[in-house]
Each structure stands twice: as C-alpha cells, then as structure tokens.
Amino acid sequence: MPTDATAPSTAPSSTPAAPARTAVITGASSGIGAATARRLAAEGYRVVLTARRKDRVEALAAELTEAGHRAEAHALDVTDRAAVDAFAGGLDRCDVLVNNAGGALGTDPIAEADPADWRAMYEVNVLGVLHTTQALLPALVASGDGTVLILSSTAGLGTYEGGGGYVAAKHGAHAIAETLRLELCGQPVRVIEIAPGMVKTEEFALTRFRGDREKAAKVYAGVAEPLTADDVADTIAWAVTRPAHVNVDLLVLRPRAQASNYKVHREN
C-alpha cells in the first residue's frame, strides 16, 4: 500500500483551486456595465457585478450563472469609501477593474447650474473611480497582469454648452487615466480609457433629465443608429483581451452619425 507520501497523483488534492481570472465591473445594473458583464463573462472571466441596486445585479449574476458562466453580485455605492474598502477586502482576486459607474445630472448652463448636481457628478464619476482603483490596486498588481479600465466620455475630451458639470467630471476621469498610467509605468498594470460619444442606453438620458422621458428621447431623436451598450461592451472586451503588453491608452468611439459633440446627423 502506498503511504501518504507516495499516494498516487490521482488522489484528490487538498489544495484549493486558484480563483478564476476576475473582472470587477462597477455600475453593472444597467446599460454599458451590464452589457460589459455579459461580454466579459463570455470571454471566460469570473465577473463580479456591483451597483447600488442589488436586485438588478443579483438577477444578472443569476442569469449568467444559469448560462454556465461564473458571476457574483454585490451591492456597492462607489461614492462610499468604507463600503468600497470592505468590498475589496473580501475579494480573493482581481485582474480587471472596469470603472463604469457614472452619469450626468442636468443640462443647465453654468450660470444657473445647481452645485449639488456638480458635487454628485464629481462624487460618482471622479471619486468613485478613485475609491475603487485605490482599493483594488494591490490585487491588480498582485495579479501580475492587471487592467484598470476607465469609462470616461467624449465629454471628458471636449466641452459643450449645458454640459458643464458632467464635462468637468469626465475631464476629471480622463485626468485620472492619464496620471495613473504615468504613475504605474513599470508595474504590471495597464490603464485603458474608453471614451464613447452618444450611446443609447435605457437610463443614461433618463437620469440626466430626472425621469422626463420626452426630454430623454429627444437626445436620440432622428439619429439612425446611436451606439448601443453592446457596441461599447464589445470595444471594452477587445481592449481588455489584447495581449498584456498592449495598452490601448485611449479609444474614442462614436456612432457614424455623430462627427463631434456638436455635429450629429438627424434624419427628418
């Protein structure tokens, strides 16, 4: 009889399997975040879905698990630093962080804008990215091939009237991407910025116009094919799945009908 020391290699190992390559997605309860979760799960990542609306991320994680993927859900407000730290502390591995949570509030000109809206946009689009990135950076470095992806916007690269607070916040997100890439040079972590133009998602414009469906619909009126959440998720998945030494610094994508923040072709 073999002793323990010479036990056949077919014996069950007591060493737990290493956790699967893991992508954390913030704002995964709708739009681009949900589409990205679906797409990265299909690419073989264990996806960790986070958002404030726990029921929605749980439902998506259940759907993905049912389809044979590895997915889990956590309620997380990225503006709550203590909650972000607790979440990060409970994670065994992180290879990819998709900083997607964000959004716009209002289209008031600067002369009339509500500072509370500006504060809220800064909190989620800038400090939210800072919180999750700081909290998960040790795990991303430890992964040996980490990726921080920041979903900014063409509003982070140019201004437009009425964009004020959102433009300022997304310029902040762009500044984080540019600065972090410089600071991490030499470490095994890429910093990718994806800057979409007009994307027709279920909630973005509705949130911006505080639930006014008519105003929200006007954003996309007459535009033959605005980008979809799937278009952006496809771009994110492409950038994330390049070989580890390839860093897509900044990728701007817009629908063909949108040549700039100002120039949009509308039919009718």
Ligand SMILES: NC(=O)c1ccc[n+]([C@@H]2O[C@H](COP(=O)([O-])OP(=O)(O)OC[C@H]3O[C@@H](n4cnc5c(N)ncnc54)[C@H](OP(=O)(O)O)[C@@H]3O)[C@@H](O)[C@H]2O)c1
């Ligand atoms: N749609 C566009 O035209 C467009 C263009 C360029 C860039 N973007 C950017 O792309 C990202 C996704 O936008 P989207 O179009 O998919 O909009 P969306 O459908 O409104 O999704 C926004 C997501 O962010 C989450 N979120 C908001 N505040 C949060 C917070 N404090 N903590 C955690 N999660 C929070 C929301 O989930 P909960 O409410 O459940 O927390 C939701 O899942 C945003 O950063 C947006 O600025 C959008």
